[in-house]
Amino acid sequence: MKRLKSFGAFWYDFVIGDDWRVAAVVVVALALTALLVHAAGVNAWWLLPVCVFAALGWSLRRAIAGPKP
Amino acid sequence: MTALPLILTVFVACVVEAIEALTIVLAAGLTREWRSTFQGMAAALVVLAAIVAALGPTITLLPLPALRLVVGALLAIFGLQWLRKAILRATGHKSLHDEASAYLREVAAAKAATVSSRRGVRDWYAFTLSFKGVLLEGLEVVFIVITFGANQHNVGAAAIGAAAAVVLVAVTGVVVRAPLARVPENAMKFVVGIMLTSFGIFWGAEGAGVSWPGTDAALLVLVPLTALVSLGYTVLLRPRRGSGPSPAPAAHPSQEVASS
Numbered sequence: 001m002k003r004l005k006s007f008g009a010f011w012y013d014f015v016i017g018d019d020w021r022v023a024a025v026v027v028v029a030l031a032l033t034a035l036l037v038h039a040a041g042v043n044a045w046w047l048l049p050v051c052v053f054a055a056l057g058w059s060l061r062r063a064i065a066g067p068k069p
Numbered sequence: 070m071t072a073l074p075l076i077l078t079v080f081v082a083c084v085v086e087a088i089e090a091l092t093i094v095l096a097a098g099l100t101r102e103w104r105s106t107f108q109g110m111a112a113a114l115v116v117l118a119a120i121v122a123a124l125g126p127t128i129t130l131l132p133l134p135a136l137r138l139v140v141g142a143l144l145a146i147f148g149l150q151w152l153r154k155a156i157l158r159a160t161g162h163k164s165l166h167d168e169a170s171a172y173l174r175e176v177a178a179a180k181a182a183t184v185s186s187r188r189g190v191r192d193w194y195a196f197t198l199s200f201k202g203v204l205l206e207g208l209e210v211v212f213i214v215i216t217f218g219a220n221q222h223n224v225g226a227a228a229i230g231a232a233a234a235v236v237l238v239a240v241t242g243v244v245v246r247a248p249l250a251r252v253p254e255n256a257m258k259f260v261v262g263i264m265l266t267s268f269g270i271f272w273g274a275e276g277a278g279v280s281w282p283g284t285d286a287a288l289l290v291l292v293p294l295t296a297l298v299s300l301g302y303t304v305l306l307r308p309r310r311g312s313g314p315s316p317a318p319a320a321h322p323s324q325e326v327a328s329s
Binding site: 014015016017018019022023026027030031033034037038043044045047048049052053055056057059060063064 | 138141142143145146147149150152153154156157162163208209266269270273274276277278279280281282287291294295298299302306
């Protein structure tokens with residue numbers, strides 16, 4: 001069990017890294033893009049770059065602000 | 070996309086990882102003993118080769134839109150991690166990754182550990198230190214080679230970039246016999262972060278069904294745009310003289326810890 005946990009923790013750290021919110025924004029933005037393209041017929045090429053750059057700024061701001069209680 | 074940008078991107082990314090692996094291998098080899106260190110390194114390379122052999126052909130079997138969606142998401146997340154660290158380091162909010170001090174830490178730990186032989190290995194500590202170092206840094210190399218290579222249907226070119234990086238760092242390490250502390254690692258991480266994020270955005274959106282204006286030429290806008298935004302954040306977050314925190318890591322407590 002302990003080994004399984006540390007195996008999971010390793011992959012979490014490897015893929016997700018220090019801020020899980022960044023990964024969450026990327027996944028949600030991709031889902032929204034797919035929804036706009038396939039359900040609404042909008043070629044939303046602009047959505048992912050906007051979300052990614054905003055997520056980077058948000059994450060940096062949180063990192064600099066320090067740990068929240 | 071021709072093979073050259075692919076090779077160069079993989080090459081720069083892999084140089085950074087290879088330098089970090091070299092620091093650990095040197096610490097194990099010079100302070101403990103070389104034979105066990107090389108055994109650990111060889112074992113890690115065998116595991117990495119097995120991962121490439123298993124994942125490489127499997128991932129290329131995925132339909133292209135699904136492959137681009139998954140790989141694009143992973144690259145964007147991975148690239149943003151690199152960019153975040155590089156910007157925090159460049160602005161003094163996180164301590165710079167210093168190969169010389171990382172080496173000294175590893176050496177101190179290696180000197181303190183006792184010698185024990187196990188499973189035909191003379192020095193188990195040197196073996197595991199070398200094995201873990203090469204495996205962990207190598208996994209990032211494997212990830213980059215497989216994702217970039219599979220997306221471009223050119224795993225061979227990506228592997229050439231990675232192999233060239235590993236050979237260059239290994240040869241330099243043998244000649245210098247010291248950690249490569251003068252290599253501008255943060256700047257390289259910054260560049261690689263920009264490339265990984267840009268390609269992640271491009272492939273991820275394509276996988277989601279988007280048609281980029283100008284098709285592949287959109288990358289020629291996306292890469293400089295990502296660089297501009299990242300540089301913009303770096304300028305914005307750099308502490309101003311006389312106001313705000315000192316860029317010295319010790320004087321700037323934050324939740325960030327020094328890591329690779």
